[in-house]
Amino acid sequence: MNILRCKFIKEKDMIYISHLDLQRLLQRSLRRAGIKVSYSQGFNPHPKISFGQALSLGTVSFGEYIDIELDEVISEDEFLTRINNVLPDGIKFLKAVYVDKSVPSLMSSISHGSYTLKLKINNDITIDDIKSKVKKFMEKDEIVFMKKTKKGKMKEVNIRPLIRKLNAVLLDDSNLILNTVIATGSSGNLNPSILLEKFKEISNLDIDMENIKIIRNDLYIDDGKKMITPI
Numbered sequence: 001m002n003i004l005r006c007k008f009i010k011e012k013d014m015i016y017i018s019h020l021d022l023q024r025l026l027q028r029s030l031r032r033a034g035i036k037v038s039y040s041q042g043f044n045p046h047p048k049i050s051f052g053q054a055l056s057l058g059t060v061s062f063g064e065y066i067d068i069e070l071d072e073v074i075s076e077d078e079f080l081t082r083i084n085n086v087l088p089d090g091i092k093f094l095k096a097v098y099v100d101k102s103v104p105s106l107m108s109s110i111s112h113g114s115y116t117l118k119l120k121i122n123n124d125i126t127i128d129d130i131k132s133k134v135k136k137f138m139e140k141d142e143i144v145f146m147k148k149t150k151k152g153k154m155k156e157v158n159i160r161p162l163i164r165k166l167n168a169v170l171l172d173d174s175n176l177i178l179n180t181v182i183a184t185g186s187s188g189n190l191n192p193s194i195l196l197e198k199f200k201e202i203s204n205l206d207i208d209m210e211n212i213k214i215i216r217n218d219l220y221i222d223d224g225k226k227m228i229t230p231i
Contacts, residue, residue, distance in 0.1 A: 002070040004079060005231050007095040010061045014090030019054040033082040036071040052106040052219050053184045063218030065106050065230045097231045106230060111222040112164060113184030115192050118213040120174050122206040127171040133203040134168050143198050162190040
């Protein structure tokens with residue numbers, strides 16, 4: 001069993017393709033690159049490819065991950081060269097490392113993601129004032145969000161435990177940049193847009209929610225002592 005764990009970026013026009021379309025695109029690209037991927041057994045075999053937490057449509061990412069099981073052994077450098085030669089502009093593989101089959105899957109091990117949030121505000125306010133609002137926001141024990149369940153009912157969810165870090169790093173005219181680390185995994189997941197909605201509500205900042213750019217910088221595994229990237 002030869003499992004390659006890979007890191008790739010998703011940007012430009014590629015941010016507008018869905019996770020399902022991304023899966024299909026990468027499967028086609030692997031075939032075009034002549035890379036022999038392992039397939040499952042049974043009536044409907046499928047390629048043994050698995051991803052980390054799916055990326056929201058319209059989000060740029062510099063830290064996406066995928067595990068690919070191969071039927072051959074090729075060097076990491078050769079893999080990167082062959083796959084990048086056939087990928088469309090906006091998707092590029094940055095790193096590939098063979099991992100042991102005992103390594104937990106990406107979906108089960110990834111717990112957090114770091115994001116940069118670029119937004120416009122219509123308040124006459126200083127960066128120190130915004131940092132003060134961020135501090136008060138993070139000091140709250142509860143930040144309640146009303147979530148719609150699969151049965152269509154509304155349920156209160158405390159999202160505060162899902163927010164690990166939130167910092168205001170730059171204010172230039174009306175352009176504000178926030179950095180955050182939030183839960184991004186199977187055991188807990190917070191959409192950055194929901195974080196911004198609650199921050200806007202609690203801080204009373206006039207944030208233009210129609211003019212937001214969200215960038216996923218990387219994904220992390222919490223090993224109990226520190227947060228590490230999957231490779």
